[in-house]
Amino acid sequence: xxxxxxxxxxxxxxxxxxxxxxxxxxxxxxxxxxxxxxxxxxxxxxxxxxxxxxxxxxxxxxxxxxxxxxxxxxxxxxxxxxxxxxxxxxxxxxxxxxxxxxxxxxxxxxxxxxxxxxxxxxxxxxxxxxxxxxxxxxxxxxxxxxxxxxxxxxxxxxxxxxxxxxxxxxxxxxxxxxxxxxxxxxxxxxxxxxxxxxx
Numbered sequence: 528x529x530x531x532x533x534x535x536x537x538x539x540x541x542x543x544x545x546x547x548x549x550x551x552x553x554x555x556x557x558x559x560x561x562x563x564x565x566x567x568x569x570x571x572x573x574x575x576x577x578x579x580x581x582x583x584x585x586x587x588x589x590x591x592x593x594x595x596x597x598x599x600x601x602x603x604x605x606x607x608x609x610x611x612x613x614x615x616x617x618x619x620x621x622x623x624x625x626x627x628x629x630x631x632x633x634x635x636x637x638x639x640x641x642x643x644x645x646x647x648x649x650x651x652x653x654x655x656x657x658x659x660x661x662x663x664x665x666x667x668x669x670x671x672x673x674x675x676x677x678x679x680x681x682x683x684x685x686x687x688x689x690x691x692x693x694x695x696x697x698x699x700x701x702x703x704x705x706x707x708x709x710x711x712x713x714x715x716x717x718x719x720x721x722x723x724x725x726x
Contacts (some may be wrong), residue, residue, distance in 0.1 A: 528638045529682040531703065531721055540646070542695045542698060544686055547659060547677070549585055549654035550723050551639070551668070553630050554621075556652075561620040565613060573600045583596065586653040586708030588678030589614050596698035614655065620657045626665035635723070636668075643671040647693065651685040652677040653708065690716060 534540070548554045562581055566574045567659060577596045584592070593613045597605035639648060648671055652659055656677035664670045673693070676685040686702060689695065701719040713720035 528634050540701050542647040542700040544649045545701040546709045549705040575632050585706030588653045589617050590679050596668050618658050626662045639671050648672045649689050650675045651682050683715045686712050686716045
């Protein structure tokens with residue numbers, strides 16, 4: 528995070544929008560396994576393709592991934608009611624498990640705890656918003672953020688709404704994320720992007 532902190536000072540950043548999965552919480556393995564369990568009764572070759580899509584599209588909501596599985600891979604129609612059904616099952620497979628501090632990414636959480644009074648912090652995630660709020664509450668993170676937003680809202684629109692609602696200057700705002708979707712959300716809103724990688 529030292530490189531990130533240097534960038535913040537150099538660019539006079541005042542507002543930081545965090546992605547959640549892979550940045551604040553090491554949740555990817557848990558969520559990957561949840562997709563396998565969710566569709567365990569479907570042909571493995573299609574589930575494997577979904578997992579590949581899931582890993583390539585961090586920051587994309589479960590709703591979009593469920594639609595992709597049925598419409599693109601299985602070539603089947605799926606109603607929004609059915610999408611919600613699978614999304615709720617997915618939530619049951621992940622929410623409580625992820626509300627465990629062992630999944631927190633320490634260097635990022637330490638940065639948040641040590642700097643929340645210096646910067647305006649927000650979360651913009653592809654994770655389900657209700658699950659996100661529950662996990663943040665359970666892990667004692669909520670108090671550090673001015674807003675916590677997730678799907679089904681689209682990330683680029685979440686960022687746009689944060690900028691508008693809080694009257695932030697784009698040149699003073701940065702998004703920290705780990706995926707192409709995070710990068711796109713930043714670029715669509717003309718704000719800086721910092722790619723975070725745990726490794």
